[in-house]
Amino acid sequence: MTEIQRETLEVDVLFVGAGPACLAGAIRMGRILKGQVPGVASPGDLSIMVIEKGAEAGSHSISGAILDPKALAELIPDFRDRGAPLESPVGDDDLYYLTRRRALRSPITPPPLRNHGCFIVSLGKLTRWMGEQLEGLGVDLIPGFPGSELLYEDDRVVGVRTGDKGLDREGKPKSNFEPGVDIRAKVTVLGEGARGSLTKQLVARHHLDAGCNPQVYTTGVKEVWEVPEGRLRPGSVVHTLGFPLDAKTFGGGFLYGMADNHISAGFVTDLGYEDPHTDPHSVFQQFKTHPLVARFLEGGRVVSYGAKAIPEGGYWSIPQLYVDGCLIAGDSGSLLNAQRLKGIHTAMKSGMIAADVVAGCLAAGDSSAARLKEYQDRIKSSWMGRELWNVRNFHQAFDGGLWSGLVHSALQMATGGRGVRNRYPTVASHERMRRLRPGEKPPGRAFDGKLTFDKLTDVYFSGTKHEENQPCHLVVADVDICHTRCTEEYGNPCQHFCPASVYEMAETDEGLRLRINASNCVHCKTCDIKDPYGIINWVTPEGGGGPAYVSL
Ligand code: SF4
Numbered sequence: 001m002t003e004i005q006r007e008t009l010e011v012d013v014l015f016v017g018a019g020p021a022c023l024a025g026a027i028r029m030g031r032i033l034k035g036q037v038p039g040v041a042s043p044g045d046l047s048i049m050v051i052e053k054g055a056e057a058g059s060h061s062i063s064g065a066i067l068d069p070k071a072l073a074e075l076i077p078d079f080r081d082r083g084a085p086l087e088s089p090v091g092d093d094d095l096y097y098l099t100r101r102r103a104l105r106s107p108i109t110p111p112p113l114r115n116h117g118c119f120i121v122s123l124g125k126l127t128r129w130m131g132e133q134l135e136g137l138g139v140d141l142i143p144g145f146p147g148s149e150l151l152y153e154d155d156r157v158v159g160v161r162t163g164d165k166g167l168d169r170e171g172k173p174k175s176n177f178e179p180g181v182d183i184r185a186k187v188t189v190l191g192e193g194a195r196g197s198l199t200k201q202l203v204a205r206h207h208l209d210a211g212c213n214p215q216v217y218t219t220g221v222k223e224v225w226e227v228p229e230g231r232l233r234p235g236s237v238v239h240t241l242g243f244p245l246d247a248k249t250f251g252g253g254f255l256y257g258m259a260d261n262h263i264s265a266g267f268v269t270d271l272g273y274e275d276p277h278t279d280p281h282s283v284f285q286q287f288k289t290h291p292l293v294a295r296f297l298e299g300g301r302v303v304s305y306g307a308k309a310i311p312e313g314g315y316w317s318i319p320q321l322y323v324d325g326c327l328i329a330g331d332s333g334s335l336l337n338a339q340r341l342k343g344i345h346t347a348m349k350s351g352m353i354a355a356d357v358v359a360g361c362l363a364a365g366d367s368s369a370a371r372l373k374e375y376q377d378r379i380k381s382s383w384m385g386r387e388l389w390n391v392r393n394f395h396q397a398f399d400g401g402l403w404s405g406l407v408h409s410a411l412q413m414a415t416g417g418r419g420v421r422n423r424y425p426t427v428a429s430h431e432r433m434r435r436l437r438p439g440e441k442p443p444g445r446a447f448d449g450k451l452t453f454d455k456l457t458d459v460y461f462s463g464t465k466h467e468e469n470q471p472c473h474l475v476v477a478d479v480d481i482c483h484t485r486c487t488e489e490y491g492n493p494c495q496h497f498c499p500a501s502v503y504e505m506a507e508t509d510e511g512l513r514l515r516i517n518a519s520n521c522v523h524c525k526t527c528d529i530k531d532p533y534g535i536i537n538w539v540t541p542e543g544g545g546g547p548a549y550v551s552l
Contacts (some may be wrong), residue, residue: 004179006161011047011140013358014185015351016147016160016198018052019061020344021122021330023130024075025351026050028434030137032359040356043363047451048139049183051162053146053523055544057131060193060523062222062306062552063123063344064254064266066090066237070383071348076133085125087258088117088234092258096292098243098253103292103528112391113239114341120256120264122224123344124549131152146540147190147198150326151182155206157326159184160198163540171471187358187367188326191351193524194309196332197539208319208328214238214428215313216395218251219526221284221499222266222307223461224258224399224551227300239341240293241402244286248275248399250405253287254341255296262303262551263296268341271497271530272399276490277442280526281307281499285445285452288511294451302453304550305461307499307524312338313447315392316423321379322372327354333386338548339391339409349384355434359458390417396424433532455501459520463548464500466519466541473541474502474527481533490532522547 007423013020013029029048032040054060067086068536072079080086093115095106131141159182166177190199194217202211232238236257245251250270258264267284287293310331311317317334321327329335329350335344357375361367379385393412397419398405412419425498447454453461466473476482486492487505492514494503523546528538 006179006182008182008184010363011049011183011185013046013048014159014183014188015050016190017192018050018057018131019127019193019330020143021347022050022189023127024348025189025329026139027075027356028352028355030134030139031357035485040359041363043359050139050141051145052143053540053543054143054546056143058124058128058140058545059548061123061127062308062549064341065121065123065344067119067121068342068345069119071345075348075352085129086119086121086160088120090118090120090237091233091235093237096240098240098290108307115237120258122551124552134167144544146543148180148540150198150201156324157188159188163543167471168469169471186362188308188511189329189354190332191329192332194311194331195528199328199332203319206323212319213313213316213426215311216318216426216429217271217309217529218268218312219271219280219307219309219524220266220268221280222552223302224304225263225265225297225300226303227261227263227297229261231296232263234259243290244283247402272432274432274434276433276436276493277496281455282445285447288451291441297451302461304552305458306549306552307522308545309525309529311336312395314338314395315388321376322369324369325367327372327375329354337387339394346384350379353378393419393424393511394416396426397415399426430532430534435489455499459500462522464520464522464546466545468519470542472516472518473535473539474518475539477535479514483512494531495529497526499524
């Protein structure tokens with residue numbers, strides 16, 4: 001095969017992923033270059049680029065979301081005057097424990113779930129707005145360009161190759177073929193969100209997680225509803241524990257009152273669950289049938305749907321965040337505060353610290369790992385480092401179930417995050433799945449089409465689209481395992497954990513075989529994480545494909 005001729009672009013700093021981490025980094029970098037950041041000298045005239053796999057900034061952004069504005073206020077002090085899309089300041093915070101029929105309101109809201117001073121936001125709207133703030137700062141934001149592989153010179157990262165466009169299912173060029181571009185950069189910052197595909201390659205190649213706790217994840221499934229007037233005041237926050245999860249599985253639900261009679265409703269299920277039939281989408285649908293929840297939503301309509309894995313390992317799962325020529329920021333670097341259910345402010349702060357450190361490195365003409373190490377040191381000594389240290393054992397505390405988790409969690413709060421030991425161990429999410437029991441079948445699932453929806457209906461609400469005739473972006477290393485060992489040992493759990501009906505076991509002339517409906521994929525990364533054999537690799541599809549999130 002003739003070698004593909006690729007265009008090469010040269011930039012000084014390349015940010016991969018237009019989420020809160022990289023957009024904050026790019027805004028800060030642009031402002032440093034303009035001499036607008038006191039205390040950080042401009043390294044001169046640099047070229048800055050942000051690439052994003054989605055069709056636009058914000059189209060793949062999804063979060064609860066309650067924003068702690070601390071980092072945003074540091075980044076853009078006049079964010080309110082500039083029209084930052086804040087749905088509402090948080091008013092009241094309520095916490096309930098749900099049984100099947102009853103809702104027991106906690107007499108006190110634990111301090112981590114008190115959100116006074118925070119704002120309910122749509123992360124999609126916020127990141128679109130952050131993208132607009134780049135205007136005039138000399139930063140190029142290029143959507144529809146996924147980073148498909150890292151470029152190396154020896155062990156130094158020298159940029160990113162973007163994905164080819166116009167390949168057919170077999171990987172052969174079609175008439176509209178456009179080869180990906182090699183974007184060479186002095187420093188590359190990876191802010192791809194949870195389980196970033198380039199970050200995964202980088203961490204594996206350099207063993208950046210050596211000595212860390214394994215990363216653990218939850219999957220959040222969410223719908224935004226438009227409801228009749230007066231259901232949930234803008235700014236009202238409801239969190240729940242209990243139903244429909246059993247006491248062994250960590251997770252909980254949320255309802256956030258948004259502007260214009262919209263409610264953000266969602267459920268987070270720990271991917272450390274044991275039962276192979278657990279289905280985070282179905283768990284969320286059951287959550288909505290609880291009388292407490294249904295009364296807020298009944299008579300309304302869904303306007304958007306989405307799902308995303310959330311990295312909850314926290315402090316002890318933070319890998320080395322630097323190598324020669326490259327940094328890792330935001331959720332990709334395990335920089336989320338799971339106890340507060342918040343990662344937007346820490347992602348932004350990491351992007352800002354990355355910008356400050358990179359400016360210094362480029363001024364000195366040195367972007368080696370030894371110099372970039374300053375990034376991790378400054379994260380640790382910043383307010384975000386202290387915040388993450390104080391909750392360093394939070395998620396691990398729930399490895400033994402909800403009730404012991406609450407006891408450990410209270411103890412940790414009283415001891416500055418320590419609890420009964422300085423570092424609680426944990427187990428990777430996919431290793432906790434138990435095998436099928438004899439005769440065990442998946443539970444029946446029914447959806448009424450009014451309050452509860454099947455996965456395909458919800459995928460429709462996510463606006464997801466991919467070019468159909470392209471190589472499959474869910475790469476299963478050994479498909480024979482699917483219809484042999486996996487059917488017998490786990491009952492093909494990919495059919496259950498994927499919240500978008502991508503995987504199905506279909507009858508064929510050769511028997512039961514795996515069928516992958518890749519065009520439904522909402523890019524949540526759950527399959528890459530929870531597959532019990534670790535053989536599913538999520539790679540970037542053709543640029544611009546994926547969800548088109550609205551208000552999420
Ligand atoms: Fe999520 Fe994987 Fe399903 Fe895509 S295929 S929606 S990444 S679980």
